[in-house]
Amino acid sequence: MQKVDVLIVGGAAVGSAAAYFLASQSDFKGSVMVLEQDFSYEKCATALSAASIRHQFSTPQNIQLSQFGSQFLKHIGDYLAVDGDVPDVGFHEDGxxxxxxxxxxxxxxxxxxxxxxxxxxxxxxxxxxxxxxxxxxxxxxxxxxxxxxxGEGWMDAYGLMRGLRRKAMALGAQYKEARVTALQREGHRIVAATLSDGSSVACGTVINTAGTGAAALARSAGIALPVExxxxxxxxxxxxxxxxxxxxxxxxxxxxxxxxxxxxxxxxxxxxxxxxxxxxxxxxxxxxxxxxxxxxxxxxxxxxxxxxxxxxxxxxxMNTLDHNVILGAHPEVDNLLFANGFSGHGMQQSPAVGRALSELVTYGGYRTLDLQAFGWERVLKNQPLYEINVV
Ligand SMILES: Cc1cc2nc3c(=O)[nH]c(=O)nc-3n(C[C@H](O)[C@H](O)[C@H](O)COP(=O)(O)OP(=O)(O)OC[C@H]3O[C@@H](n4cnc5c(N)ncnc54)[C@H](O)[C@@H]3O)c2cc1C
Structure with a gap:
């Protein structure tokens, strides 16, 4: 059975951002594989997004995520150029x-x-x-x-996703077109992912960036993710x-x-x-x-x-609890990280969330933005962190 250190399920904006930040993280020495069920990307939220970015949220952490998103878009060449070729992410800073x-x-x-x-x-x-x-x-x-x-405006979401993906691959992340049908759980750990062709990939850590497919994936590991x-x-x-x-x-x-x-x-x-x-x-x-x-x-x-x-x-x-991302590990499963439930603001948050996921994998905690408020604790205690400004 093939084995990788980090397995990312879902390779659109957020999965590719995680792959990019991991692959570019000098303290991370492992292998990264992204499993994406559809390389055409035609049905994912990333490709169908209105792709706008704002700092006008009611939750400080959402503001901080988008502030980094704007910086990322403005300096895209510093992050995503491959052999001097800078992706066109069409950032219009028009407010x-x-x-x-x-x-x-x-x-x-x-x-x-x-x-x-x-x-x-x-x-x-x-x-x-x-x-x-x-x-x-x-x-x-x-x-x-x-x-x-x-800092606010809109972008080319597909262009950003392709840029993240291309750079992640250039840095060594492997992309494979495959659908994950289940995560194999043993006690407090995920040991492998089962693919639709019946094969399995063993893994050290799994990152669930499967968008609207995330809840089904979580369910296969015995976890109820409130995302629809x-x-x-x-x-x-x-x-x-x-x-x-x-x-x-x-x-x-x-x-x-x-x-x-x-x-x-x-x-x-x-x-x-x-x-x-x-x-x-x-x-x-x-x-x-x-x-x-x-x-x-x-x-x-x-x-x-x-x-x-x-x-x-x-x-x-949609995170049906509070319209905010659910980020990080569930307390029952140590090596399964979630980044789901963006509820309409995941494009602008993808760079900062990708970076956050790479920090969780590499250091076991956040190093830049403290995003613990988006963790599972609030979900399990039924203490919503409401974002008022949902568009
Ligand atoms: C109409 C619309 C307007 C939006 N407007 C904005 C906006 O203005 N600003 C903003 O920031 N955000 C906006 N969003 C939200 C934003 O587009 C999403 O939050 C973001 O694209 C989520 O990215 P993602 O990578 O998490 O998910 P997705 O783009 O949905 O990608 C998930 C990927 O996982 C793959 N996948 C799923 N299940 C499996 C499986 N079992 N095995 C393998 N692969 C799997 C899918 O094929 C897909 O490619 C909008 C969304 C929509 C639909």
Whole structure:
């Protein structure tokens, strides 16, 4: 039976970030294998992501994860160049703008205090300031907006994942196209992974970065991971309207839109009662017709005239406890590390989480960011660490 020191199950953004940071970690001397069931990557969240990055969270640790994400994107060549070839991750540092009506004023202000304490470059704008900055925006119902002035924006998620993967391989990580059907557990340890062809790979440590496949993998090792697939539809549209300096806009309703190429993308979460666990990829067109278009046209009247060119659906790996990542080992199994339940913010967190996983493997603890708050303890004690700013 083949044996590796670290086996990573799921080789998209987070798995590849873990592989890259491990392979580049001088204190780590072992072998790394990434098992990925689909090298086309066409159905994973990474490939279907809205791929945006913000520092405007309500949880300090989420802010810190994204702050490192921005640094990583800005200096991508320092990390991921291979033989001088720097991957194009398409980082647009054009900001997030959270808009608030009276009902959301207090939350916006409370988040602002948390963000300022974390040195986030963010400004609260009055409706008048919003109107001046964005003449195309309808602000009559607003009391404030919170604008990220640097570090926030969007990226090419697929480009980042390919860059991480290529560099990890260049540094010696091995990628194999294979589906893991079960983890073989003996007492407090995982000893091997069983693949769909019936073969097994023995391992020192396993990292579960299987996205929406993570819960099934955990279950095979006797662990209940509270992560479910939740469908999110994204619509790409073009318009002749000019929305100058348009950032990623988060409407008070929860709907978002931002520039993408020659047009825009937009989306909104379905109402909780219409948001069951779901694995199909059927786009929820009614969300566009009944929610998004009216909301966008009310916020930016010029968007009355638009044309949807393309749409797709992907899945959040939703942590049903508190919408935050579950990171690190379960107390019952020493050598199985989790990085699951990103609930819609895993792209921006992938560099920092990959680094954190490499620290857990190499040193048995965190060395840069203290991310213990994201550990299993809160899950097992049913003490949620709620992230308020989920988009
Ligand atoms: C529509 C949408 C919009 C989003 N917008 C944003 C955003 O704006 N900003 C942001 O930061 N995040 C966003 N996200 C979330 C983000 O894309 C994800 O959190 C992130 O991509 C998760 O990466 P991952 O590597 O953990 O999981 P995935 O990308 O899902 O990858 C998991 C991989 O594991 C593989 N796998 C699963 N099971 C097995 C198995 N048993 N054996 C082998 N391989 C397996 C899968 O094939 C897959 O490639 C969005 C997601 C969606 C769907």
């Amino acid at each position: 997030y703008l959270f808009l608030a009506t009276e009902a959301g004023r207090e939350v916006l202000q409370s988040n602002h205090r948390i963000q300022k304490a974390q040195n986030v470059d963010v400004a609260l704008l009055t409706p008048e300031e919003l109107r001046t900055r964005y003449p195309w925006m309808q602000v009559d119902d607003l009391v404030a907006g919170s604008l990220g002035l640097s 697939a939740r469908k999110r539809s994204v619509f790409y549209f073009t318009t002749s309207a000019q929305l100058d300096n348009c950032p990623m806009v988060i409407d008070p309703s929860g709907a978002y839109f931002r520039p993408e190429g020659k047009g825009f993308i937009c989306g909104v979460a379905p109402a909780p009662e219409d948001d069951p666990e779901c694995y199909d990829f059927d786009v929820q067109h009614t969300l566009f017709d009944e929610v998004l278009w009216p909301t966008l046209a009310a916020r930016a009247p010029a968007l009355e005239a638009l044309r949807v060119q393309r749409s797709w659906a992907g899945h959040y790996d």
